Amino acid sequence: MSRDDATTNERDASNDPDRPTDTDATPAVVAARTPDGPPDTTEIRELAAAAGYAVVGEVTQRRREDPTYDLGRGKAEDLMRLVADADAEAVIYDGSLSPGQTFSLGNLLPTGTAVIDRPRLALELFADAADSRAADRQLELARLRYELPRLRESIARDGGEDVRLRPEGDSRVLDVEKRIESAERALDEIADDRAARRAERRDAGFDLVALAGYANAGKSTLARRLADEVSDSEPDGEPADLAATLSVDDGPFETLSTTTRRATIGGRRTLVTDTVGFLDGLPHEAVRSFRTTIEAIRRADCALLVVDASDDPADLRRKLRASLSAIEATDGPVIPVLSKADEAGAAGTEADDLSAATEAYEAAVADLDPDESPVVASLRPPVPVSARDDAGLDELAAAVADALPTATATVEAPNGGDAQAALSWAYDRGVVEGVDYEGDAVTVELAGRPAVVDEAERRLARGGPGG
Numbered sequence: 001m002s003r004d005d006a007t008t009n010e011r012d013a014s015n016d017p018d019r020p021t022d023t024d025a026t027p028a029v030v031a032a033r034t035p036d037g038p039p040d041t042t043e044i045r046e047l048a049a050a051a052g053y054a055v056v057g058e059v060t061q062r063r064r065e066d067p068t069y070d071l072g073r074g075k076a077e078d079l080m081r082l083v084a085d086a087d088a089e090a091v092i093y094d095g096s097l098s099p100g101q102t103f104s105l106g107n108l109l110p111t112g113t114a115v116i117d118r119p120r121l122a123l124e125l126f127a128d129a130a131d132s133r134a135a136d137r138q139l140e141l142a143r144l145r146y147e148l149p150r151l152r153e154s155i156a157r158d159g160g161e162d163v164r165l166r167p168e169g170d171s172r173v174l175d176v177e178k179r180i181e182s183a184e185r186a187l188d189e190i191a192d193d194r195a196a197r198r199a200e201r202r203d204a205g206f207d208l209v210a211l212a213g214y215a216n217a218g219k220s221t222l223a224r225r226l227a228d229e230v231s232d233s234e235p236d237g238e239p240a241d242l243a244a245t246l247s248v249d250d251g252p253f254e255t256l257s258t259t260t261r262r263a264t265i266g267g268r269r270t271l272v273t274d275t276v277g278f279l280d281g282l283p284h285e286a287v288r289s290f291r292t293t294i295e296a297i298r299r300a301d302c303a304l305l306v307v308d309a310s311d312d313p314a315d316l317r318r319k320l321r322a323s324l325s326a327i328e329a330t331d332g333p334v335i336p337v338l339s340k341a342d343e344a345g346a347a348g349t350e351a352d353d354l355s356a357a358t359e360a361y362e363a364a365v366a367d368l369d370p371d372e373s374p375v376v377a378s379l380r381p382p383v384p385v386s387a388r389d390d391a392g393l394d395e396l397a398a399a400v401a402d403a404l405p406t407a408t409a410t411v412e413a414p415n416g417g418d419a420q421a422a423l424s425w426a427y428d429r430g431v432v433e434g435v436d437y438e439g440d441a442v443t444v445e446l447a448g449r450p451a452v453v454d455e456a457e458r459r460l461a462r463g464g465p466g467g
């Protein structure tokens with residue numbers, strides 16, 4: 001065995017008394033390969049558990065990619081034996097396998113063993129809880145895109161000579177292609193609806209803030225903290241999809257569709273959209289299927305990129321890179337929010353924790369290639385927060401208010417019915433900073449979304465001389 005091949009195979013000790021006995025869980029072996037450094041299987045094990053697998057062993061290898069199995073042949077045979085010994089029903093592969101590798105591995109493993117790579121595992125997790133029309137369509141599209149090259153591969157392997165040469169002409173392939181087109185069309189319509197809704201909300205004076213970030217980073221928890229209390233008597237114009245609850249849980253993909261709530265941030269009326277968490281190791285195709293999340297982030301007036309500061313520096317960097325690469329570029333500024341600051345760094349004073357989190361973040365960003373992630377240019381200074389301890393939230397509100405597009409104006413108008421109507425219009429849109437009555441005149445200080453301030457100014461001036 002070469003030094004390059006230094007690896008581990010192990011069967012988990014299942015006599016851990018704390019381990020929940022989940023009789024429904026499918027026994028699975030985790031396999032991972034990295035070209036450098038020992039593979040870390042923590043995350044893939046968590047994902048596997050969340051998807052309903054009981055990990056009964058693992059095979060890892062440090063090696064360059066093997067074209068046939070991804071793992072080296074000897075290691076793939078070790079995997080086969082471990083699966084047989086442990087009576088595992090699935091192999092969870094920490095990486096993206098080509099269709100050819102999936103089939104070769106499937107043929108080597110005991111008959112019936114499912115080969116589940118990272119993208120497929122992510123699809124299974126989504127499938128568990130897709131809960132909206134957009135989420136369903138997106139999941140369907142991601143699945144079809146995943147299946148298509150695998151279907152081609154299986155037809156090429158099983159079919160006769162003529163099919164092997166042209167698997168794309170097979171009716172099953174044509175069927176999947178047709179379904180992909182139809183899912184894409186449906187998503188185009190949903191995307192158009194969302195864009196129209198964003199425009200309406202902006203016209204109504206709302207700033208659009210989106211929460212982005214890796215799975216389990218703390219996005220929904222923060223969204224809840226930022227959101228206004230929901231009252232029974234909301235004023236008119238309440239956006240149709242405002243959710244009363246946001247689900248928070250310690251597991252990936254707790255949030256499976258975008259969810260929007262009202263919030264007052266730094267005195268501004270905003271709509272905060274919580275989005276689906278990113279995962280690394282997914283092909284761009286799969287990420288692109290989650291358009292409503294990506295577009296909510298890209299088109300926001302300000303995006304908050306939630307970065308879990310309780311992660312160790314290597315994980316923080318990996319997740320940050322995956323998130324930025326999925327986002328690619330945004331219209332507005334991006335404020336990095338270092339979440340779970342209460343658990344960041346070594347135990348110590350609060351100040352220590354916050355600076356440890358900031359340092360890890362700064363180091364990760366310094367490492368990024370702006371050509372690879374243009375969004376790096378939109379990054380503002382990071383703000384550490386702890387939703388648990390309610391720390392840093394005022395600083396975050398100030399940073400958001402500062403990042404949002406703002407216009408100010410002072411308008412003097414004769415006091416009367418017209419001015420009062422204009423003033424009440426401006427109040428409804430949250431752009432009135434101050435009002436001063438003097439004699440027959442009223443002076444109004446406006447601040448907020450530029451288009452709304454302009455319109456308020458026009459309405460107030462209308463009652464004025466010559467208006």
Ligand SMILES: Nc1nc2c(ncn2[C@@H]2O[C@H](COP(=O)(O)OP(=O)(O)OP(=O)(O)O)[C@@H](O)[C@H]2O)c(=O)[nH]1
Nearest residue numbers: 216217218219220221249250253254255277387388
């Ligand atoms: N210690 C600590 N834990 C936190 C904090 N914020 C969130 N968490 C925990 O982190 C876990 C994930 O939180 P969520 O808000 O569900 O994370 P998410 O980013 O919405 O996750 P997905 O929707 O699955 O992508 C939960 O167990 C939260 O309780 C914090 O400020 N401090």
Ligand SMILES: [Mg+2]
Nearest residue numbers: 219220254255
């Ligand atoms: Mg969430």
